[in-house]
Amino acid sequence: MNFLTSKMYMSCSPFGNGSLRFVNRTLSSLILVVFAVPGLFFTGCTTITQDTSSSCKLFDVPPELTSEALKDSAFVFYSPALKGKKFFLDPGHGGDDRKNKSPNGLVTEADINLKVSLYLRDFLQRSGAIVYMSREKDQTVELKERTNIANKTDADYFISIHHNAPGKPSDRFTNYASTYYHATEDDYEHHPSNRDLARYINRDLAFNTGTPAGLASFDGTISDYLIYPGDGFSVLRNINIPAVLVECTFFTNLNEELRLADTMYNMTEAWGIYKGIGKYFRATPPTVSLKNKTTKKGNMQLKLEINSKQPVLRHTIKIFCNKTLLSEDSFSLDKNILTVDLGDAYKRETEVKVIFSNKAGLSNLPFKLLLTPEVN
Ligand SMILES: [Zn+2]
Structure with missing residues (x-):
């Protein structure tokens, strides 16, 4: 223990190893006799311990990243939930x-x-996921190009990776973890499942890096409308x-600059994001699919099948028809079948959007159905 604490003390010493090379052995011995020996008698190792790890340790490495066996067991654990899922990772700037x-x-x-992003790609791939990227090296990719590339792939989820800066350039102290989703709850473009994914990612990112979540919300998730009202971020x-x-x-x-310069810390950030993604998909977000569509006596009716591990909360169901919220008597829920009356929607092009949450607080993955006029 003495040896370990002494070693850590030396590595953190402001004099550094280089300075010690200039001290000859005789002088070193004298210093040891005069200072270290009385120190052992009167203070033991307490003095050394106080000056060591706590002042120099910048972050904790997650246990799984210190052992290949533990890391592999994490991949095995998350693999059933991630296998075959397609992610598009977007490392910002370059x-x-x-x-x-910094x-x-x-x-x-x-x-x-x-x-x-590259560490995250590796973790996801080792869990059986398919990963696309907007860039894999230092290269220019315009903002619009990033989403153009992503929209041309068959990716299911888009995750853009950035690091933050405060509004005031002179601010050298602000630091928190935050994850953005598009739009706000009262906006048609908003989908709650984006915020769910953001919550899971931000929670494990904050935990693994030992960084608190942003104050703009309790859980560190933030609408991009807070930064650009009405528009949000281009990529979202x-x-x-x-x-x-x-x-x-x-x-x-x-302080964060020092951590970010350490490759092990960058891996730790990726690990936090990876675990958040893994936990989100292990929780199994509910889905909706079209079971059938009928038109009788001038009324179009949809039967939608809900796939949810937990019961759906009836009061959270919102159904939009061409961006207009339908009244509650326009639909009914019987077990996992949602029946929706759309009136004469068959006469025109109609977009139907469904959102709801289940008892676990998870929202369904986005569901939009485009109905085209029926030709008699
Ligand atoms: Zn950025």
Whole structure:
């Protein structure tokens, strides 16, 4: 124990190992006799312990990342939920866009976004998921191009990875983990399942990095409308699949800069995001699918099949017909079958959107159905 604590003390010493090379052995011995020996008698190892690990430790490495066996067991654990799922990872910035640098220049946001994304890609692939990326190296990819590429793949989920900076450039102290979803609850474009995924990701990201969640919400999830009212982030606005944008931590924070410069910490960030994703899919978000569609006496009726591990909360069901919320007497729920009366919707092009939550608090994955006029 003495040896370990002494070693940590030396590695954290402001003098550093280089300075010690200039101290000859005789002088070293003298110093040891004069200072260390009385120290052992009067203070034991207590003095050394106080000065060591707590002041120098920047973060805890998750146990699974210290052992291949533990890491493999995590992949086995999450694999049933992730196998075959398709993710599109988008490491923010890069190429011509490398202006975001930490206060002392230790890291560039574009690089740490890429590092975290590549680790995350590896973790997801090792769990059987399929992963696409907007970039795998330091290159320019325009914002619109990122969603264009993603929309052309068959990816199911889009995850953009960034690191944050405060509104005030002189602020070197703000630091929190936050994950953004698109729009707000009263906006038609909003889908609650995006926020669910954001919640799961942010919780494990915050836990694994030891960074608190942002104050803008209790759980660290934030609407992108808070930053750009009515528009949100380009990548979240222009994507056709469920999407979140993770602002892992603040590269502008003086202490965080030191952590972000450590590759093991970047892996830890990715591990937190990975576990959040894994837990979300293990929780099994509910889904809706069309069972059948009939038209009788001028009324179109849909039968939708709900697949949910937990009972659906009736009062959370919202059905939109061409962006108009239907009244509650327009639909009924019988076990897992949702019957919706759409009136004469068969006469025109109609978009039906369904959202609800189950008892576990999970919202359904987005469901939109486009009905085209029936030709007699
Ligand atoms: Zn960014």
